[in-house]
Amino acid sequence: MSESTPSLRERHRTRTLAEIHQAALELVGECGYGDTAVEAIAERAGVSRRTFFNYYPSKEAAVLGTTTPRISDAARERFLDTSTGDEFARTVRLFMDVLRDATGPPQLTAQRYELVENNPELKRSVGMHINTVESLVVSTVMEQPAHGPTPRSEETSHAFVLLAGAVIKFAFRTNTHLATTLDDDAVQRALDHAIGVFRTALKEIS
Structure with missing residues (x-):
């Protein structure tokens, strides 16, 4: 199964998000987080205040570059494609x-790390964002039938996804260039x- 090519609208969304985020990081670097206003970020990015809030719900989100987690068509395709790995590997991805x-x-990424x-x-906002991502992945995994004699419970699905998150955390810690x-x-x-x-x-603990 091939991955979906981003549409023109999707590419525009990605570009505008990045431009607003870049403007927010620049202004925080110049003025400090507390003295950076939404209006200044919007002006630096070349968008209206209304457009700013169409892309980011708050100054905090724009500075961190965080948006509402979603399952893109490409991500869903990859997850459902059993040729890309077993269920756990696909959940990690x-x-x-x-x-x-x-x-x-x-x-x-480096600028965001320094800012935080x-x-x-x-x-706290970063932690809450990751928790929201986790919850979305849990609900997506639960939509799929589990391989086994009985359906996987919500509790087990949550543990399954938490383990996937731990794998990602390990990967980032052991490969410092992965985030960038x-x-x-x-x-x-x-x-x-x-x-x-x-x-x-x-295997050692099973």
């Missing part, structure tokens, strides 16, 4: 796809390695 889609461009470190109040790469093959290799490490660890 789905989690990663949703997370990357709902977060600013990888090339701005300098503004601890933003860490645009190379999808490199992302997949890192995830495959992390999945292998977790499979080995789980």
